[in-house]
Amino acid sequence: MFPPFFFFLLYNTHGFHIRFHVEELQLATRLQATSLKERKRFGGIFRDHVVDTRQYLEHVRESTTGTLGRPVKLFTNHFRVTSRPQQVTYKYNIDYLPDIEDGKVRSELLLQHKAFIGECHIFDGSSLLLPHKLLLLKNQVVKLTIEFISELSPNSPDCLRYYNILFRRILKQMNLKQVGRNYYNKQEATEFFDHKLVIWPGYVTSILEYETSITLCADVNHKLLRMQTAYDLITGLRDPQTKKEDVEQVSKELIGSIVFTLYNNKTYRVDAINWEDNPRTKFKKSGGAEITFVDYYREQQYNTEVTDLTQPLLISKGKWKKSQQDTPHKPIMLVPELCYLTGLSDKMRKDYRVMRDLALHMRLDPEKRQHELRKLMNTIQTNREVQRELQLWDLKFDTNFMSFSGRILKEVRIFQGRRAVRQLQNDWSRETRSGPLLNVKSLDHWLILYPTRNYGAASSLVQSLRKVTPTMGIAMREAKMLEVSDTVQSYTTVLENHVSSKTQMVVLLLLSFKVLCVLSSEKKDLYDGIKQYLCVNCPTPSQCVVARTLDKPQTLMTIATKIAQQMNCKMGGALWKVETGLQNAMFIGIDCFHDIVNRRKSIAGFVSSINQELTPKGSECVLETTGLKEHEPRTALKLWCKHNQFLPQAIIVYRDGVGDGQLQALMDHEVPQIESSLRSVSPNLVRKVKLTFIVVKKRINTRFFVESQGRLQNPLPGTVIDVEVTKRQWYDFFIVSQSVKDGTVTPTHYNVIHDTVCFTPDRIQYLTYRLCHMYYNLPGVIRVPAPCHYAHKLAYLVGQSIHQEPHHSLASRLFYL
C-alpha cells in the first residue's frame, strides 16, 4: 500500500512559505485582453469548450471513465437535443459603413431586409446564420455588406452558439423579461413586503455539446429586486441628532455596490460619492448646454422628480473591464434617489429573518427544481410561436431529464494517529475529539485578551479548554489573562507589551458577533486591525473568539473543542489524515479573491504542501493579483527539498478561480510557467518532476439527482460522474463531495488539463475526493479539495482584512484558518 499521509499546512516552521505581491494583474490582464479580442466571436464558455486539452493526454485517449465505486442511476438538468439541422448552414459576415456600435440598431438595420434574408435566420450582432445560401444582392440599399464566410457543418461548435442565441430569443417570446444575461418570469414574482424585496424566478440555459450528444442545460435562477434606493441607505445612516451622514459609513456601504437606475434601465457600479455637489449642480449635456440634474430628469427626458435637493451624488466610472482599465472614462454622476440598490447587502445577510425567508424561496430542493424546469420545457413544447421558431430550424428538445449511470465512491477512511476514525454520514466531529489528535502541539506560552467586563467569559473558556484538551492529547499551561478595552489601539498596545518570541498563541475575545464572514463594519475594523497587527507587525498565530458564543453553557464544550483544534492547527499541529495513495507528491491549491472595493487588486492564494513522507506539508501561499509567478512553485519546491533532501516525484495542482473563457490561457501560460519553474529548480535532474494540473469549477449550472422512493433527491457524497455530461475533448469529471441539508447540491467540476503523472480516471477521482476530507476547520467533507479551500481562505483573509503581505515567519502556519 502507499505510505500515505497527507497533512496540509502543518507544523514545520519553515515548511511553508508565503509571499505576497500587490501588483497589477499580469496574467489576468493578459487573459482578459485575449478574451476581449475574441469576445465578439466567441463568448466565454464557448471558447473553453473548443479547447481540446485531452489531445495531449495519451493515457486517457481511450477513455476518461472510471470503474470504481457502486453504480447509481442519476438524472441531470440537461435535456437532450433530439433533433437539429442536419444539413450545412451558411454563415455570413455583416459589416456596417459607417460602423454602428449599438447591437440593437445593427440588427434593426439588418432586419429591414428580412424579405431578402428570410424568416429563418439567427443574427448575433456581427454575423448571420442562414439555413440556405443567399442569392447575390442586387443593389445595396443600405450601406451594409453581407459577406459569405463559411458553410457550417451541423456539428460545428459555431452552430451551437447560434442555437443559444436562438434560444434566448425563444425565452423572450415566452414573455420572460431579460435582466442581464438571464430571463425572468415577472408574472410569478414573490413579494416580501417587510423586507422591501421582490423575487422573480427565472432560468439560466445553455446549449452545448457533451460526450455523446448536444444538450440544453437549464437551471432555475432568481432575480432579487430591492425596493430601496441609495438615497434610503444614505438617509438611514444619517445621525438623527446631527443630521449628518456618516461619510465613512456611507462610503463603505455604497462604494463597490451596483445600482440600478430606473429611468433608463441600466446598472452602474458606484465608485465614489460626491459630497460637494447635489442635484442642483449643473452638468454639460452632450450638446454642450448646461443643465441641473433636477431639470434634466424632470424636463428633458424622463419626467422624474428629484425631491431632496441636498443629497450628494454618486460617481460611477462607467462599465469596467479589466482590460480597459487604462482608458480614461468620463465619470457618470447619478442621483441617489433614482438609484435602486441591487443584490443582497451585508446588512440583509446578517438579518436572519431575511435570509430565512429568501432561503425558503430560493433554495429549491431537487423535486421543486425539477418541477420548475418541467414547466419551462412544457411551455417550450406548447407555445405556438416558440414551436414555429424551433421548427424553422428543426430543433427539438427532449422533455425529460437526461439520465445515466454515475458511481458512488467508497467511504474515505480518516486516520488520527493509528486510529481509524468512524465517519457518521460524512461527519466525524464527535470522533475527532474522543482521542488524541494526529499531531499535537502543547500550549505553553499563550495569552488571552478579553474586553473589559468579560473576564467571566474568558475564564469559562479556559475552564472548558481544560476539560476538553486532555482527551485530544493537548497539554495546556496557564494562560496569561489580559484585559483590554474594545479598540484596536488597546489591543495592539497590550499585544506589544506581552507578546514575545516565545508566545505560541494569542486568544482574542471579541464582542462582535461573527468573526470572519460578515462583521459590522466597525467591528470589522477591529478585527482587521488586530489581524493585521498579528500577521504583519508582530507575527503570532491568533485565535479570535466572539464572546457571545461562550454564553450558552450547552454548546460551550463543543465550541471549546473546536477552538482547541483550531489553535492546534494554527500552531502547526494536525488533526487527522487520509490516505492519498501517492508517494512523494506535492499538492498545490490556487484560488483567487477579487477585491470589489479596490477594483484592481485581485489576490491569488497559493498554498502548497512540502513533505516527503507527506507529513509536514509545505504550503506556499502566494497572494497576489497576478496569476502565477515563476518563483512561487519554485520556492515551494525548494522548501520541499530543504525538508526532504529530494524533490517530490509529482506535483498536483488544483486550480480554482478560473473564469469562463480562460482555459486556453491557462494552457498557454500557467501550465508552462509551472513546468519551467520545475525545470529551473533542478536542471540536472534525471527524472523529471511530474505535473498534474486540474481546473476546479464550483460555479456551474449542472445538477445531479437520484430517484428514491419516487422522489428526486440529492446524490450521496462521493458520487462521481464521468459520462454523458462530460466533454469529449476534456479529461473531466464531476464529484458531489459535500452533503447539503436543504436545497440542491452543486457538484464540482474537475478538468485535468495537464497530466504527466498519468493518473487513471479512478485514481484521480479517488484522490480528489479524499482531498475534500482534509479541511481542518470542518470535520466533514467540503466542496473542493482542501488545498483549494486553504488557498481561498488565505486569499480571502489577505484581501479582506490584512491587505498586505503577512510576515514570512507565519508562512509555515495555518494562520488564516
Next chain:
Amino acid sequence: MGENKECSSMVDNCEEVPTKEVIEFRPPLYKQRYFFVKNLVQQHKPKKVADLGFGDATLIWMLKYHHCIEHLVGVDTYAGSTSQWEISNLSPSVGDYLVPRDLDLTITLYRGSAVQKDSRLVGFDLMTCIELIEHLDSEDLAKFPEVVFGYYSPRIIIISTPNSEFNPLFPASTFRHLDHKFEWNRIQFQTWASDVANLYDYSVEFTGVGSPPAGAEHVGYCTQIGVFQKNEAKATESCISTPEEHVYETVFTTAYPSLQEKKNLLLVLSAEVLRASNSMRLRFIVDPKKKKVNGRLVPEDSCVPRYGLIVTDAQRAQIESSPKPYCVGKKFYVPLERLITFPKVNRLVDSVERLRSLLSEALKLNRDQSALQVDLHDHYSRTMLSY
C-alpha cells in the same frame, strides 16, 4: 455616459443633414417637434394619446414617461414586425416594476394607414400627425380630414409639416424627403387647416419649431404646426356607439404595472411606510427624553424626521400634531394616523381605514390594528448604540 446623453434617434431627418454652414438646429429639429408635443401633453394632461405615423416610435417612447397618459397608441403603414428597439424601449423595464406608475398604461402599435378607419382610435384626447400629411398623395390627403377629424375626432390634434418658404435656406432645392408628395408654404397649410377646422368644428392655432436664422425671419419656422382643438369638447364624449371596426393590425402591445394593481400598491406602500417608520425609530432611539405612559415608552420629542420625507413646514406641522410613536418592550409602534400624515404615504392612500386594510396584508400591525409594529432595534441601530 448613457443617461446624460440626448436620446439618439434613428430617424433620418433630412432637415438636419444639410451642410453645417447653412443651418443647424439645436436641439435637432425632430427633437424640437417632439418637445413641442411633450409640452402640450404636460399642459393638457391627455389620457389617451395616438401618434399617427409613429415611424421609429421615438415620440411614443418619450411620451411614455408622462404619468397622465393611460393609453398610448401608434399607427404606421410601415410598422413591420416590431423591432428590437421598439420592444426593449416600449416594454416595461425592471424599473417600471420597482416604481410602478400611478395609473395603468398600455402601449399598442398598429399597422395601418391614417386614412383607414379603425374604431379603436375613436375617443382619444390627443392625436399627433408629426410630419405625416406631406407623405399622403392627393387622394389620401382628401380622405384624411374625414377620418381623423370626422371619425376619430379627438379633443386635440397636432399636425406638423415642412414650411416650403424655409427651403431656399437649404442647399438642395428639392423636397426635404424623397417620399414627400408636397411641401406647403404657410398660406397653403393654413388655408387647408382652417378649412378642415371649420368643417369639423375645430379651432386652430398656428405655430412652429425651428426658428429661421437672423436676417431671414420672414420665412417663418422650418416646421409649421397647427394645433386643432375641438370646439364642443364635452358634447361628443359618447363615441361608444360607433360600430366596432378593426382594420389595423396589432403589431405590438404591452401593459405597464401600476399602483392600480393591489400587489404593486402594497409593495410601494409598505416600502414607503417602512421608510417613514424607520426614520422615526432612529430618532426615537437616540432621543434621551422618554416617559412611561400606560406601559408605553413615549418620546417627549415629536419624533418628526427632519429631512427627505418632508418638504414643507405645513407637512411637518401636520405630522407633529398626529399621535406619537411609542415603544413597548422590544417593539416600536407607529400609529397609522401618524403614518398617513407622511406626504408620500398620503399620496398612496387617502384614509386610515384603507391604510389599515392594506397594511394588514403586508406588514405587522399591533393587536387593535391602530399602529404598525416593527422591531425597535435592527443591526444598524444596535451598533450605533454600542458607541
